[in-house]
């Protein structure tokens with residue numbers, strides 16, 4: 001085993017995803033005369049480009065995957081090591097990589113992201129989508145499929161059920177309405193007709209974060225890459241998500257249920273149970289499948305219904321990649337499996353920081369912010385962690401970054417622009433919250449969450465142009481009681497009113 005040490009130790013970032021790359025770049029800029037190491041299991045590194053502050057808290061940026069040399073040309077003091085960290089000794093301030101190297105560190109920032117939290121592990125019929133490889137595997141399997149099951153009701157499921165064509169989709173969700181991680185029942189009601197309608201020929205232009213993988217780089221990714229970085233916005237663009245059938249959208253939602261059992265074809269054959277045919281449009285339940293229908297796997301839902309399918313996509317959240325780091329150390333780990341970090345992105349171990357999907361924000365957050373494992377937050381945390389590391393080294397104090405004042409996320413679902421602000425679903429606000437709603441079918445859905453006359457959060461679907469005004473109203477906590485429902489009156493130009 002080789003040992004690489006620097007006097008006093010290196011400044012090391014682990015992970016070449018958006019959190020790690022942003023942290024390493026920022027550290028390199030803060031310490032131009034010091035070599036900083038970026039150790040990553042992925043063959044390419046994410047980079048944020050064209051960052052634009054759309055409003056105080058909403059950001060627009062593009063993410064590209066770049067080969068290492070581009071980062072090193074830009075920041076000659078960053079040395080990239082392509083290997084996975086396999087162990088950490090927090091007492092000795094040392095880490096070991098899969099390629100047998102040992103490194104000592106002065107400060108370490110762990111940005112190793114997460115992996116899909118699968119409902120059934122290590123089963124060839126259950127896929128998760130996280131990185132380029134898993135997305136390509138999914139695409140390959142879909143191309144041969146007639147019917148798949150999607151389990152989960154968050155971001156990935158919402159994107160998949162809308163994008164997939166040429167394949168029947170059974171979508172099994174625990175909730176009464178679609179998209180529980182982003183929407184309440186009203187917003188879900190607004191969106192659901194678009195799930196069933198034909199897709200527009202061309203996607204509507206929509207301002208949001210973009211993601212590109214340059215073709216020449218994509219080709220350079222080795223087949224055996226095990227820990228790729230998470231995909232992100234528009235990952236499916238340019239990727240044909242099409243099954244074998246000559247159909248557009250065909251999605252059947254099974255509400256309020258979970259996956260109870262999965263049977264392989266041969267197991268199912270001896271059970272003498274019957275599966276259901278794909279339910280016709282508008283009907284809740286399918287008829288019994290015909291005797292000729294055979295499927296590689298069968299799923300039994302907690303509502304008793306059984307469907308056959310080619311495979312299952314488990315879009316059921318993210319499990320932080322903490323194993324190599326906790327093996328020999330006692331970190332404070334949160335209930336969701338993330339490394340707990342305080343308001344300076346410090347873990348419970350000295351000189352070790354964490355950012356992005358791997359960490360769980362464990363400070364007392366501002367009343368209008370919450371953590372979600374999103375691209376924007378990975379970038380913000382990576383940037384802020386680097387600032388905190390620099391402040392600690394130079395003995396300065398640092399204030400919490402403004403981006404943690406208000407939760408803000410801009411994305412796109414079902415080809416609609418979606419902006420979520422603050423406590424957009426009334427998270428933790430208690431019973432005295434009130435909702436103001438404005439909805440024009442097929443056009444826009446506007447929801448303001450109010451408490452004691454103050455706006456606490458908002459959901460804006462469609463081209464509402466209200467994001468900046470609402471952001472201001474939420475941030476300045478102005479008493480809006482006197483406006484009542486007029487606040488959302490479409491005939492009042494609220495932007496002019498409050499600007």
Ligand SMILES: Cc1cc2nc3c(=O)[nH]c(=O)nc-3n(C[C@H](O)[C@H](O)[C@H](O)COP(=O)(O)OP(=O)(O)OC[C@H]3O[C@@H](n4cnc5c(N)ncnc54)[C@H](O)[C@@H]3O)c2cc1C
Nearest residue numbers: 015016017018019041042085113227230233356357374375
């Ligand atoms: C399909 C999909 C769609 C998404 N869409 C959106 C979206 O539209 N909007 C949005 O805001 N967010 C989206 N997200 C979430 C977003 O992509 C993530 O929150 C974000 O990329 C997390 O960044 P990260 O740097 O923390 O982790 P990752 O991107 O997972 O990066 C982790 C890095 O650590 C490396 N690594 C892992 N283990 C080790 C180890 N032991 N040693 C060394 N290196 C290691 C990996 O190789 C990788 O480079 C999506 C996620 C997925 C999976």
Ligand SMILES: NC(=O)C1=CN([C@@H]2O[C@H](COP(=O)(O)OP(=O)(O)OC[C@H]3O[C@@H](n4cnc5c(N)ncnc54)[C@H](OP(=O)(O)O)[C@@H]3O)[C@@H](O)[C@H]2O)C=CC1
Nearest residue numbers: 152153154155156157180181258315316317318373374411
């Ligand atoms: N446009 C965007 O902003 C997008 C963002 N993403 C992000 O990428 C990450 C991964 O996405 P995704 O996997 O969809 O994760 P999410 O956390 O968004 O959603 C997971 C979903 O799975 C449900 N779930 C969890 N366990 C089970 C189970 N055992 N059985 C049935 N359902 C279950 C959850 O329900 P419950 O909440 O009740 O636990 C939730 O509905 C997330 O951080 C997500 O925010 C992904 C795609 C698009």
